[in-house]
Amino acid sequence: MRRILTVDDSSSVRQMVGFTLRKAGYEVGEAVDGKDALAKIGQEKFDMIITDLNMPNMDGIQLIAAVRKQAGCSFVPILMLTTESQAEKKDAGRKAGATGWIVKPFNADQLISVVQKLVK
Amino acid sequence: MSLETKTKIVHALEKAKGELQTLSQTTTRQIESVARTFEGLAGHTDTILNLAAAMVGCVENESVSSILPQVQTLGGATRRFIGDRLQATTGILETVTTEVELLRQLSRITRGQEAIAFETKALSVLTNIEVARLGAVGAGFQYLAHELADFSKSVTADAMELAGHTDGRRAAIEETKQVLAAELPRLQEELARIELDLGNALSAVEFSLSQLSGTPMQFRTCVENVAQQIAGVVAAVQAHDITRQQIEHVQEAFALISAKMSGDENAEKEGTEEMGRAYAGLTIQIYQLRTIKETVANWASQIRMCMGGILKVSATDVAGIGPAVLDQERGLSSQLAHIERLESESQAYSERIQRTFGGIANLMQLVSEHLQKSKSVRDHLLLLTFNSIIEASHLGVQAAAILAIAQSIKGVSAEWGQITDQSGRAMQEVLSLAKHNNELMGAFSDVSNERLREAQAQTRAGLSNLRTAAALAAGQAQEMKAATDKLQAETTEVGNTVDLLDACFGQIDAMLTEIEGVRRQLEMDHSDVKERYDPAEVEQLFSAFYTTEMERDVLRAALRGTELPVAQQTFVGNSVELF
Numbered sequence: 001m002r003r004i005l006t007v008d009d010s011s012s013v014r015q016m017v018g019f020t021l022r023k024a025g026y027e028v029g030e031a032v033d034g035k036d037a038l039a040k041i042g043q044e045k046f047d048m049i050i051t052d053l054n055m056p057n058m059d060g061i062q063l064i065a066a067v068r069k070q071a072g073c074s075f076v077p078i079l080m081l082t083t084e085s086q087a088e089k090k091d092a093g094r095k096a097g098a099t100g101w102i103v104k105p106f107n108a109d110q111l112i113s114v115v116q117k118l119v120k
Numbered sequence: 121m122s123l124e125t126k127t128k129i130v131h132a133l134e135k136a137k138g139e140l141q142t143l144s145q146t147t148t149r150q151i152e153s154v155a156r157t158f159e160g161l162a163g164h165t166d167t168i169l170n171l172a173a174a175m176v177g178c179v180e181n182e183s184v185s186s187i188l189p190q191v192q193t194l195g196g197a198t199r200r201f202i203g204d205r206l207q208a209t210t211g212i213l214e215t216v217t218t219e220v221e222l223l224r225q226l227s228r229i230t231r232g233q234e235a236i237a238f239e240t241k242a243l244s245v246l247t248n249i250e251v252a253r254l255g256a257v258g259a260g261f262q263y264l265a266h267e268l269a270d271f272s273k274s275v276t277a278d279a280m281e282l283a284g285h286t287d288g289r290r291a292a293i294e295e296t297k298q299v300l301a302a303e304l305p306r307l308q309e310e311l312a313r314i315e316l317d318l319g320n321a322l323s324a325v326e327f328s329l330s331q332l333s334g335t336p337m338q339f340r341t342c343v344e345n346v347a348q349q350i351a352g353v354v355a356a357v358q359a360h361d362i363t364r365q366q367i368e369h370v371q372e373a374f375a376l377i378s379a380k381m382s383g384d385e386n387a388e389k390e391g392t393e394e395m396g397r398a399y400a401g402l403t404i405q406i407y408q409l410r411t412i413k414e415t416v417a418n419w420a421s422q423i424r425m426c427m428g429g430i431l432k433v434s435a436t437d438v439a440g441i442g443p444a445v446l447d448q449e450r451g452l453s454s455q456l457a458h459i460e461r462l463e464s465e466s467q468a469y470s471e472r473i474q475r476t477f478g479g480i481a482n483l484m485q486l487v488s489e490h491l492q493k494s495k496s497v498r499d500h501l502l503l504l505t506f507n508s509i510i511e512a513s514h515l516g517v518q519a520a521a522i523l524a525i526a527q528s529i530k531g532v533s534a535e536w537g538q539i540t541d542q543s544g545r546a547m548q549e550v551l552s553l554a555k556h557n558n559e560l561m562g563a564f565s566d567v568s569n570e571r572l573r574e575a576q577a578q579t580r581a582g583l584s585n586l587r588t589a590a591a592l593a594a595g596q597a598q599e600m601k602a603a604t605d606k607l608q609a610e611t612t613e614v615g616n617t618v619d620l621l622d623a624c625f626g627q628i629d630a631m632l633t634e635i636e637g638v639r640r641q642l643e644m645d646h647s648d649v650k651e652r653y654d655p656a657e658v659e660q661l662f663s664a665f666y667t668t669e670m671e672r673d674v675l676r677a678a679l680r681g682t683e684l685p686v687a688q689q690t691f692v693g694n695s696v697e698l699f
Contacts, residue, residue, distance in 0.1 A: 019159050053667075083668045100696050102695070108693065114698065
């Protein structure tokens with residue numbers, strides 16, 4: 001079963017992402033911020049990461065940059081799921097290595113279809 | 121502005137900041153609780169939909185839709201079954217009436233034969249007297265007297281036997297005729313009733329089947345509706361996270377304003393400008409808090425609405441499948457039982473008619489044998505007559521009486537021949553009627569019953585499928601009810617939590633009153649405070665806090681003094697933008 005890591009400081013958002021993806025047949029791991037996510041990525045293998053942007057300890061852009069530096073993680077799809085919609089922020093995400101961007105709240109069907117496309 | 125006022129304002133801002141933090145923490149816990157309950161609730165919704173899918177699948181797989189043509193075929197076969205019997209009974213009743221008359225005629229003929237037998241016996245006695253009178257000359261006529269006596273004895277016995285049989289058979293046929301006459305109106309009533317019952321049953325089946333055939337479509341719509349409602353809740357729960365961030369941004373803005381107001385008091389000019397920026401900042405936060413309130417009201421109502429929607433679609437349409445299938449099965453089974461009863465009654469009735477006609481065949485056999493015998497008797501009588509006439513002629517005058525007897529025997533023989541012919545014709549007519557009856561009885565034959573039985577068997581098989589579907593649906597309806605009860609409880613729990621969330625966010629009103637009071641205090645202390653700031657500078661200063669387009673729109677509206685932008689509700693959420 002494909003594994004996806006959802007990173008958000010909001011427990012309710014993690015729950016909603018987890019609920020949506022589990023219903024679609026994925027195994028979902030959770031991390032409360034970038035630092036927690038990095039620790040988990042170091043221990044377990046994930047097929048995809050969905051991360052918030054603004055989080056305490058380590059934000060989403062820093063997390064992407066760190067993940068991309070890790071061996072074997074260069075091509076892991078990373079989606080940003082954030083309230084931010086400014087072009088500069090999106091650009092920063094793209095430069096850091098994000099695969100895509102979703103402005104909260106996400107469309108469940110769309111999220112599943114993109115995950116299915118990215119995680120084969 | 122006095123130090124006391126400034127301290128009062130800073131204190132009010134710090135208080136509001138603290139209250140916002142508490143509000144954010146409390147509502148985060150509550151929304152987490154909503155999200156947890158919602159996950160359980162969504163699980164029960166899945167259970168309900170899976171059960172409904174199984175019911176719908178069962179209705180489709182068990183070929184329930186084939187029942188309508190089966191019942192139509194059964195209806196046609198039953199109508200034919202009753203109609204054929206009605207027609208045959210009417211025909212048989214007519215022929216039986218004629219048969220009774222013919223049998224009466226046969227009885228009369230038989231009695232005519234008995235009369236001839238008596239006459240013949242008398243001739244035999246007369247012959248014996250003449251033989252005695254003639255002495256040795258008339259010994260040859262002894263044989264004639266003996267033959268006439270034998271003939272009389274035999275005919276009497278046969279006629280009595282035949283008359284007994286004919287009368288018995290006529291009585292049996294009379295009885296059957298009465299049964300048929302009574303049966304005819306009953307059959308007519310039965311046919312009319314079956315026409316009506318089957319018509320009603322077919323309409324009911326057609327209606328139920330058209331409903332059942334629409335069930336998969338209804339179910340798919342139901343699934344889509346539930347999916348939409350779930351997506352709505354998922355979006356609404358995420359909207360809380362946006363609200364939480366907005367509250368944090370207001371808190372940060374309050375901290376900034378508070379810090380600005382606590383700045384260097386001696387720098388008079390700068391202090392006045394700072395006051396203007398603080399005023400503008402407060403205006404922006406008042407706008408942001410109003411937007412937060414509106415947004416919260418939106419997503420809270422969205423959660424309530426979607427939960428209500430999930431409960432409604434899960435509990436109504438699909439749960440009705442089971443009882444509908446059961447009702448249909450009961451109605452059809454009762455119709456089938458009635459038709460089976462009718463068929464069995466008809467079978468008994470048919471056997472009775474067949475027994476009666478079987479009796480006629482036996483009688484006809486007897487009559488036929490009697491006719492054969494009568495013909496040979498007539499030939500024998502004729503031969504005796506001729507011999508007697510020749511012998512009597514040889515003897516001359518002394519045998520004149522014997523000659524007269526021989527002439528009488530000739531007359532008896534002719535009469536006997538006529539009666540035999542009449543009897544033969546009557547028998548031919550009865551036989552022809554019996555043949556016609558046999559043809560009519562074809563309506564009661566096994567071949568005719570077979571069509572009905574085949575239709576009954578097919579309908580029975582279809583009903584068995586329907587019963588399987590109904591039993592499954594009934595069993596699953598129980599499970600569905602249990603899941604729906606849990607769903608109901610969870611929906612109530614979510615509703616209660618959303619009520620608590622509403623109450624928490626109601627605190628924003630008190631906060632707004634206080635902040636608006638602070639802003640009025642600033643207006644009173646500095647009459648030109650509204651003009652003491654540069655909007656572009658203030659926008660730059662505060663926009664750094666904001667992460668959503670909504671917050672930025674609100675900021676611009678506050679600075680321009682325009683209406684609050686309308687908080688958008690999203691039930692489906694936003695799309696993914698791939699790089």
